[in-house]
Amino acid sequence: MAPQQPCVLVVEDENAQREVLKYNLEAEGFGVVLAENGDEALLLVREENPDLIVLDWMLPNVSGIEVCRRIKADPGTRAIPIVMLSARGDEGDRVRGLETGADDYVVKPYSVVELMARLRTQLRRTRPATMGERLIFDDIILDAGEHRVFRDGQPLHLGPTEFRLLSTLMEKPGRVWTREQLLDRVWGRDIYVDTRTIDVHVGRLRKALMTHGGTNPVRTVRGTGYALG
Template sequence: MPVATPRVLIVEDVASQRDILAYNLEAEGYAVSHAETGDEAMEMFREVDPDLVVLDWMLPGVSGIEICRQLKRAGRGRDVPVIMLSARTEEQDRVRGLETGADDYVTKPYSVAELMARVRAHLRRTRPAAVGARLEVGDLTLDPEGHRAYRGEAELKLGPTEFRLLTTLMETPGRVLSRDQLLDRVWGRDIYVDSRTVDVHVGRLRKALTAHGHDDPIRTVRGSGYALG
């Protein structure tokens, strides 16, 4: 099983626009979820834990600006890139969108090719292994395309699950990931695995990481989960 596919949440109330975005994102190889209103967006965000949000400014009910503000206020949302789409072209509107917390601002009508390039750029920062980028954290190096990992000069002997687990931890160094988040990223949302299985595989990964006399770089946060470093 490869590294988990990045998931993009589209928040757009116009069906034709939503369908175009979904088609092109899926063609790029991303998993796609969507919402039509601000309330749906918040519920869907909690449900699918996306890696990136494409958010329209003008939505029925709660505006995209307010949704962005809520997402960036605390918790997981602070780490998820938000690309704001808007027909508003004035500089003050762009500034307002960015100051609210949006990571990017794209005006309508937009070039689909340019938007896809921006999506790739943001995911390269937050999910580098998913786009084939080499990861380096301390003395750990991971090559997702070659499916190899090293600690210093020594190659690590990892099973497929331990490799995906290390990849997930290296993509988010210092951040505590809950068992549920690790289950989603490592095993997938559609596969049922007992949360205790995470502990078993973390133990196996620790054994591989310390096999050459190195310190254990994985931190256990009681009641929360695990973090690298």
């Protein structure tokens, strides 16, 4: 199974704009979820837990600014990067968008190439493994680009599932992941896997990480899930 592709929630009320964004994002290898208005966006951000949000300012009913404010005010969603799209290019509008919580602000009409570059920049910050970055935690090095893992300088042999599991844990050391969250990130949103399966793969990952000795870095959080460190 290939690594789980990053999911982008596109919130845009104009159908033509939605389809252009969807086409270009999918061409870049992203999974795409579409919303036509602010209410739908607020529902989908909870249901889909996207890795990134592309948010139009001018939306019917609930504006993009208000959607941004609510997402960033919620501890469960505030870490999701938001790139705001708007025809409003004045300095005051940019400042308002960024002060509301947007991580980046792109003025319409925009360059698709530039927009994709900005999205990749946000994902390097929040999901570096999907961008081929090298991750380091204590004496563990995960090279996502070359698909290799080392501990204390020694190569480790991980199966594809254990590699994706480790990359998820290493992207946010210390974060406690529930089994459901790990299954969603490692296996994908459209595949049903029993949550007990995660325990089996965590066991395999721990065994692999301790091949050359050393302590077990994967911590069990009773009644919740797992964390690295």
